[in-house]
Amino acid sequence: MCSRDCCSKGGVSRTKDGNPCERRAEKQETDIIVPTPQSLLYPYEMIQEIADFLVKGSGIRPKIGIICGSGLGSLADLIQNPKVFEYSKIPNFPVSTVEGHAGKLVVGCLEGVNVMAMQGRFHYYEGYPLAKCSMPVRVMKLCGVEYLFATNAAGGINPKYAVGDIMLMHDHVNMLGFAGNSPLQGPNDPRFGPRFPALVNSYNKDLINKAIDISKAMGIESSVHVGVYSCLGGPTYETIAELRALRMMGVDAVGMSTVHEVITARHCDMKVFAFSLITNKCATEYSEKKDEEANHDEVMAVAKNKQKACCEMVSRLVAEIQKSL
């Protein structure tokens, strides 16, 4: 009861004659916390400011943006004459909190092409909203990037995949999107892209075909697949029932990233190439042994072992793009 002698009925405070209590209504109004829509977290001007800082600081306008997956930070070590920016020194940039994600942005030259690589990405499970996780993709765009290379470590659900294989992504199942979460949620800024972007053909077919040719030239084609990736929120790895459900949906590999980055990149019309390094085989039988459970140490160890092949795939593909520039 408030001091005006009100009672609460059906969650609404009312005076004795049945009218809503004004004082209570006023208080409730001030108590309501309206979350900022995701798209407003990083307005265009703020992204422009970050991009200007990076272009001015490096003296480079990159054409290709690379996001290094867990344990794949060595992709950025390929870059010549690197200018390195710690995330903590970039205005309005989040910090990396996960092992295997160094938290550095490296700008320089690879195979004659200006590139920008993120040694460390941001994940939803770190507590960042999706728009914050994929904000660097928009920064890349305003720096001049036309191609996004997104890489990740993922669990292999397709029974034909082995640990250490590479899966070229040709599509995704957006589980967080199924649940109504999107980095584009909120008012749309048309300077980035349209309100309703189409996502069919998100993964550039020409780049996938070039990567297949490269895998043949490298003699690793038997361990390179083309498949469907799905991102879950993490940080838990999946239950067996979840893995079975994903398999039934046609998912070949599962991870905790990339999809929202690809959505953001396609929204601003970047060409996308993405691959998963299969760091563990997902258990789909209840009889699996304890030592077959996914764990991050294993993910990191496999990524370390396979970084050479991943690096070669990336640099050869950049060299192919260079020919067409």
Ligand SMILES: O=P(O)(O)O[C@@H]1C[C@H](O)[C@@H](CO)O1
């Ligand atoms: O950043 P990626 O997607 O490569 O990292 C995966 C997903 C989790 O961050 C981590 C789990 O081991 O690896």
Ligand SMILES: Nc1nc2[nH]cnc2c(=O)[nH]1
């Ligand atoms: N969700 C998920 N992410 C991963 N990253 C590396 N392996 C896995 C996995 O099995 N599941």
